[in-house]
Every structure is written in structure tokens, then in C-alpha cells.
Amino acid sequence: xxxxxxxxxxxxxxxxxxxxxxxxxxxxxxxxxxxxxxxxxxxxxxxxxxxxxxxxxxxxxxxxxxxxxxxxxxxxxxxxxxxxxxxxxxxxxxxxxxxxxxxxxxxxxxxxxxxxxxxxxxxxxxxxxxxxxxxxxxxxxxxxxxxxxxxxxxxxxxxxxxxxxxxxxxxxxxxxxxxxxxxxxxxxxxxxxxxxxxxxxxxxxxxxxxxxx
Numbered sequence: 520x521x522x523x524x525x526x527x528x529x530x531x532x533x534x535x536x537x538x539x540x541x542x543x544x545x546x547x548x549x550x551x552x553x554x555x556x557x558x559x560x561x562x563x564x565x566x567x568x569x570x571x572x573x574x575x576x577x578x579x580x581x582x583x584x585x586x587x588x589x590x591x592x593x594x595x596x597x598x599x600x601x602x603x604x605x606x607x608x609x610x611x612x613x614x615x616x617x618x619x620x621x622x623x624x625x626x627x628x629x630x631x632x633x634x635x636x637x638x639x640x641x642x643x644x645x646x647x648x649x650x651x652x653x654x655x656x657x658x659x660x661x662x663x664x665x666x667x668x669x670x671x672x673x674x675x676x677x678x679x680x681x682x683x684x685x686x687x688x689x690x691x692x693x694x695x696x697x698x699x700x701x702x703x704x705x706x707x708x709x710x711x712x713x714x715x716x717x718x719x720x721x722x723x724x725x726x727x728x729x730x731x732x
Contacts, residue, residue: 560677560679560682561630561631561632561682562628562629562630562631563628563629563686563689564620564626564627564628564629565626565627565628565629565689565690565693566625566626567625567626567627567693568619568625568627569592569593569617569618569619569627570592570593570617571627571693572617572627572629572689572693573592573593573594573595573615573617573629575689575690575692575693576595576615576617576629576631576689577590577595577597577615578692579685579688579689579691579692580595580597580613580615581597582688582692583599583688584599585597585598585599585611585613586598586599593616593617593618594615594616594617595613595614595615596612596613596614596615597612597613597615598610598611598612598613599611599613605640606639606640607637607638607639607640608637608638608639608640608668609635609636609637609638610635610636610638611633611634611635611636611676612633612634612636613631613632613633614631614632614633614634615629615630615631616629616630617629617630618630629686629689631682631685631686632675633675633676633681633682634673634674634675634676635672635673635674635675635676636670636672636673637670637671637672637673638668638669638670638671639668639669639671640666640667640668640669641666641667641668641669642666
């Protein structure tokens with residue numbers, strides 16, 4: 520009898536310990552998304568001005584089917600929609616901010632952040648009501664069905680591979696590209712006279728200093 524009591528006590532203590540570990544694990548898992556730390560998943564530096572970096576980022580997003588909803592010289596926001604199956608719809612909102620590394624430097628840093636929203640198709644049946652003078656209104660089961668998309672999840676994409684592909688694509692549009700309002704572009708736009716061009720002929724003058732006709 521005493522052994523049974525001891526076993527029961529040990530079982531209760533064991534269950535209590537497992538429950539405490541489970542709660543602690545859940546809290547630590549939830550806190551992982553709230554911690555700040557050193558990471559380069561969402562950032563990358565590029566040579567050149569922040570305007571040129573953001574222009575390359577805009578072209579990279581356009582090449583992947585994103586619709587640009589907000590476009591400023593150093594801020595870009597784009598959206599892309601896709602569908603996993605019939606009842607699940609998803610959208611990605613991509614935010615890009617470009618800043619110079621330091622005053623007078625010839626490099627800039629791009630900060631990227633993508634948020635994925637998921638929507639599910641919900642159906643709601645509406646019944647029809649018929650008024651009867653003797654008993655009032657009666658609700659009948661027939662009616663119409665309304666379909667609506669309801670947001671079921673929203674999360675920030677934290678995959679390093681996802682952002683790495685985006686940053687690599689920016690380099691493709693940044694290398695060898697001259698953007699408007701860049702000093703090199705203005706120099707290339709100016710016509711360059713040929714090196715062996717003969718000087719313009721001056722009109723001949725007579726002995727008394729007057730020009731000959």
C-alpha cells in the first residue's frame with residue numbers, strides 16, 4: 520500500500536515537472552520572435568548612392584511580378600498575390616528602405632522586410648424570413664450563400680535564403696547600370712568633339728585692318 524502511495528507521488532511530481540518544462544518551452548519559443556540581436560538577414564550594403572540602390576531594388580521586384588504600390592527615391596513598397604489551393608489565398612508585402620552608410624561615403628545599405636498574409640475562404644448561409652400575421656415572422660432554411668476572404672495569419676518572413684535571392688538579384692540590376700541624374704550619365708550625354716577637328720577659319724583682313732568681302 521505504501522509503495523502505491525510512493526509511486527503515485529512520484530508520478531504526480533513527474534507530471535508536474537513535465538508541465539513546467541512545457542510551459543517554459545512555450546514561453547521561450549514565443550520570446551524568440553521578440554528578441555533583438557545582430558543579424559544580416561534583412562540588410563546588405565552596395566556601392567553607390569541610396570537612390571541607385573533603391574532603383575535597382577524596384578527593378579528586381581518588378582522582374583518577380585510585384586506591383587509597386589509606393590515608390591519614393593529611398594522607399595519602395597510592393598505587393599504580390601498567389602494562391603496555394605482553392606480556399607487559401609496569400610499576399611506578400613515587400614518593404615525596402617535605402618540609406619547612405621555615412622556622410623560623404625560612396626556606399627549605401629538596403630533594409631528589406633517582407634510580410635506574408637494568408638486569407639481563407641469563408642462561407643456564410645443567410646436564411647429568408649417570411650412574415651405571417653398569425654404567428655409573426657418565420658425563418659426558412661433556404662436563402663443565399665456569401666463567400667468572403669478572411670485573414671487567418673500574418674507573419675514576417677525570416678528566411679535567409681529568401682532575402683539572399685532578392686539581394687543577389689539587386690546586384691544584377693545594379694552592376695553596369697547608369698541611372699538618371701548620375702554625374703556619369705550627364706557626361707555621356709554631352710557631345711564630344713572629334714580630336715582631329717580643324718579649327719574654324721577666320722575671315723581674311725586687309726592691310727588697313729578691314730575685313731575683305
